[in-house]
Amino acid sequence: MNDPEIKRRGLMLVLSSPSGAGKTTLSRLLLADDPNITMSVSATxxxxxxxEEEGVDYYFLSTEDFGLKVNRGEFLEHAKVFDNYYGTPRGPVxxxxxxxxxxLFDIDWQGTQQLMESAEDDLVRVFILPPSGQELEMRLKKRAQDPPEVVASRMAKASDEISHYTDYDYIIVNEDVDMSLARLKSILTAERLxxxxxxxxxxxxxxxxxxL
Amino acid sequence: MNDPEIKRRGLMLVLSSPSGAGKTTLSRLLLADDPNITMSVSATxxxxxxxEEEGVDYYFLSTEDFGLKVNRGEFLEHAKVFDNYYGTPRGPVxxxxxxxxxxLFDIDWQGTQQLMESAEDDLVRVFILPPSGQELEMRLKKRAQDPPEVVASRMAKASDEISHYTDYDYIIVNEDVDMSLARLKSILTAERLxxxxxxxxxxxxxxxxxxL
Structure with a gap:
């Protein structure tokens, strides 16, 4: 990685994108390729x-314990999704x-904004864009056999998510997954230097x- | 490089190092490898x-013309070395x-500081370090059959130059030239994104x- 005699501080690589842009595939490939980066494990x-395994897929907490940890500032970011809470414990990171x-963090723009407040210096923010609106529409339709109104709502959500690309340091247009992976690896190599x-x-x- | 439909602004890649750290070799390899980066041509x-060819090796100017251009702010940076002036004309960049x-700019820390004042947003500053003091001493001695006091003065200068690494964005320890070139290319790829x-x-x- 870096030269053995020079100690390096790790970094937090945030990948965000509208759903359907290929972020999950890229994350998986990057984790398989590079032994020095691991996925952040959320609490829920x-x-x-x-x-699902405790400490591997999630840290499973009671609502009471989650609230206590929020109050003690033990999360780098947290959010409520439907009826459940999710958060990133500060300690392991x-x-x-x-x-x-x-x-590696696979989170949306709201989580990224919270991380900016708690850990700006360690953060490397990458936004993945689809190569075209047509391509994105195709991928969102292919994903599930959903009724048209569900696809339409998913596309409206994607459009909103895309508008937050301005909060990110790097932008990768994901036309070809191998090329995008190579670019992501270059970003990681550069940021480590x-x-x-x-x-x-x-x-x-x-x-x-x-x-001398 | 980037996706054809997305217009990109070029960047100014500054390479600095103490002499003997391998910067000239790395510059030459990078220029040969990547057709989208060219060496900055200085005026003198x-x-x-x-x-030597006008516009290829240097822009050759009279001292009077050089002074006029300095006054008109037409240099991104300039300096006097012994009895001659050298500078980077703003227009072609x-x-x-x-x-x-x-x-690509092969300049020292003083030139880099001037570029920071005139072009900070476009600047990517990379400092090359030798892998060890012994290695640097060996390279400085190998370069010429100079008397010991000349080598000693060159080493004192190298030590002073090294102290300015804190002004740079990226640090590459040049242990292996292929590895260093790959790292430099990753920095370029990342910065373009x-x-x-x-x-x-x-x-x-x-x-x-x-x-959508």
């Missing part, structure tokens, strides 16, 4: 589904970053100068 | 050497950037939303 108040490991993340640099440079 | 008041082409450089994005997004 919803009941575990069959096969902070531990990964201190350890030089990167964390940022001076501010190479926290061991001042020691390294002092060593260089002493040898 | 020194006389052309045999084989601005034309390249507007046209979506990137420009920055939202702020994709000036045609708002049109593209409007088109997406109209199709």
């Amino acid at each position: 108040t919803r009941k575990p589904r069959p096969g 902070e531990e990964a970053l201190s350890d030089g490991r990167d964390v 940022k001076r501010k993340r190479q926290v061991g640099l001042s020691n390294f440079v002092r060593g260089l100068q002493q040898a | 008041t020194r006389k052309p050497r045999p084989g 601005e034309e390249a950037l507007s046209d979506g082409r990137d420009v 920055k939202r702020k450089r994709q000036v045609g994005l708002s049109n593209f997004v409007r088109g997406l939303q109209q199709a």
Whole structure:
């Protein structure tokens, strides 16, 4: 990754997109490709589904415990979706970053805005756009055999989500998944080389100068 | 590079390093690899050497013309080195950037500071470090059969140059030239994907939303 003698702080890679733009596929490919980045595990108040594992798929919490943790500032971001709460526990993320490991977040623009308030310096925000409206419409229709009004509402939601691309650092137009993955990997490589993340640099440079 | 329908503004890639860290080799490899980036051509008041071409190696100016251009703000940065003036003419760089082409600058920290004042938003600053003081000493000694006091003064200068790494966005420790080139290319790919450089994005997004 970086040079062994230079300690690096991990980063938080946020991927957002309207549904149907290919974000889930890209996330999966990136995680499979790069052992130094792992998916953030959310906490939730919803009941575990069959096969879901505590600490792997979610941290499962009672509504009371979730509320206590919100009050103690233990979430980097949280939201209510229908009747359940979801949130990103601060502890495991902070531990990964201190350890030089990167964390991937698959969240929407509202979650991203909350992360900006709690962790701006560690954040790398990438927005995935579909190559065309026609393509997006096709993907949203292909996803499910839903009645036209459901597709229409999903498209209206996509249009609203797209308008928030202005909150992101990098934009990838996902025309070809291999090309998009390569671009995402370049963003990760570049961000790891940022001076501010190479926290061991001042020691390294002092060593260089002493040898001169 | 980017998607054909999205117009992009070019960027100014600044490479700085102490001499002996491998910057010149990296610049040459990058220019050979990527047709969308070209070396910035400086203006100078020194006389052309045999084989040097106007507009290719340098823009050759009289001291009077150089001074006039300085007064008119036509240089992005300039400096006096021994008895001659050197500077980066603003016009050709601005034309390249507007046209979506990137420009490479091989300048020191003082030139970089001047560029920060005149062109901060377009600037991507990369500092190349040697892998170790011993390695740098070896490279500086290998470069010429100079007397020990010349090598010593060159090393003192290198130590001073290194201290300015804190002014740069990205740091590459040049242990292996292929690895460093790959990292430099990732930085270029990532920076081209920055939202702020994709000036045609708002049109593209409007088109997406109209199709939904």
